[in-house]
Amino acid sequence: MPKATGNIVILGRLLFRAFPAVDRELKRWRHLAASTPEPELRQQALASLTLKKFHCQGGSVYATLSPRYRYGEQLLQAIVALQTISDYLDNLCDRAGVLDEKAFRQLHLAFTDALSPGTTRHDYYAGYPYCGDGGYLQALVRTCQQALMVLPGYKIVQEEILYLAGLYCRLQATKHIDTTRRQERLQSWLEPLLGQILTPIYWWELAAATGSTLGIFALMAAAAGEEVTSPEIARLKDAYLPWIGGLHILLDYFIDQQEDRQGGDLNFCAFYRDEEEAGQRLQFFLEKSLEKAQKLPDPAFHLLVVQGLPALYLSDAKVAGPKYLPTREAVLRAAGSLSQKMYLLCKTLRRVGVI
Incomplete structure (x- = not known):
């Protein structure tokens, strides 16, 4: 298919x-969340569904554009359910005035349970000051489990998915604790892991990479094929952790810098010396992501994901000002012409409220 025609087909899908x-x-999920009896849980569930909708839209790429589309419906259900769990729990840890790490770990058992079909589900609110969600979180977990059971290769990828999920849950439980302890705790956990990465990166860049769900989605999509192999799984993991996942979350933090400063929230881009270094490191992660994506099975698909990330995030109004112009232009230029076109499309879609 000619490239221009292919791009139109992609955008149409x-x-x-x-x-x-x-x-x-x-x-x-909004209908179920609205019936949650506990007001705080209801507020956080509905807020996550409304304000973080684009996270699910981004994840849907793996269900609708992946060459292995045979199980697209199940993939979409699993991806939306898992991402909704992620966004909801993030709100419970970050927006409800709670700082209890033990309670955060218990909440995030929902994330790993969702990825473990056939396992007994836990009481996720044990130790958390609010409970009584009308079955909302249990329903999300159950839906994800049931969808994943259908994927023919899921048992083959499950171990690596749970490894990535374990990193994700530890990050979430640690980064939301008291501000006087969180950086030390994060560094003591992550610095020993840096030795496993051949190319030197900062500890906060690895932290960002562990906070991405894209590697999990990529492995889910691979599980839609019956012939998924161990080398394929290893290449996917190597590409997404830390590179594609790191690019994803660093861009997310990049656009939230001002908002996080005002709210006193942890922002990994704040650890860079200045805006110039942040831009340079974003470009570095982009270059490594493009390089790794080219070596993956279905490289055109994974390249599309990488090129779509700058388009999606840098089109946000939060980075529309002149302060961010040099970084925005440099990253989009490095991402290539397709990314630049997608950036313009994303700006249009934001204006009309689609994303």
């Missing part, structure tokens, strides 16, 4: 297949 499917899934 996103706009007319992926995004409407996400809307249908989120409508279902």
Whole structure:
């Protein structure tokens, strides 16, 4: 298929297949969240579904554009359910005035349970000051489990998915604790892991990479194929942790810098010396991500994911000002012409409220 035609097909699938499917899934979860008896839990559930909708839209790419589309419906259900769990728990840890690490770890058992079909589910609110969600979190976990059971290769990828999920949950439980202890705790956990990465990176860049769900989604998509192999799994893990996942979350933190400063929230981009170094490191992660994506099975798909990340995040109004212009232009230029076109499309979609 000619490149221009292929790009039109891709955009058509996103706009007319992926995004409407996400809307249908989120409508279902919004209805259940609205019936949550506990006011604080209801507020945080509904806020996560509304304000973080684009996370599910981004994840839907793995269900609707992956060459292994045979199990697209199940993939989409699993991805939206897991991302909704992620966003909801992030709100419970970050927006409800709670600083209890033990309670955060218990909450995040929902994340690992969702990825473990057939296992007994836990009492996720044990130790948390609010409970009584009307079955909302249990339903999300159950839906994800049931969808993953259908994927023919899921048992083959499950071990690596749970490894990535373990890193994700530890990050979430640690980064939301008291501000006087969180950096020390994060560094003591992550610095020993840096030795496993051949190319030197900062500890906060590895922290960012552990906070991405994209590697999990990529392995889910691989599980839609019956012939997924151990070398393929290893290449996917190597590409997404730390590179593609790191690019994903560093961009997320980059656009939230001002908001996080005002709210006193931890922001990994704040550890860079200045805006110039932050821009240089974003470009470095982009270059490594493009390099790794080219060596993956279905390279065109993973390259599309990498090129789509700067387009999605840098089109946000939070980085529209002149302060961010040099970094925005440099990263988009390095990402290539397709990324620049997607950036313009994302700006349009934001204006009309699609994302």
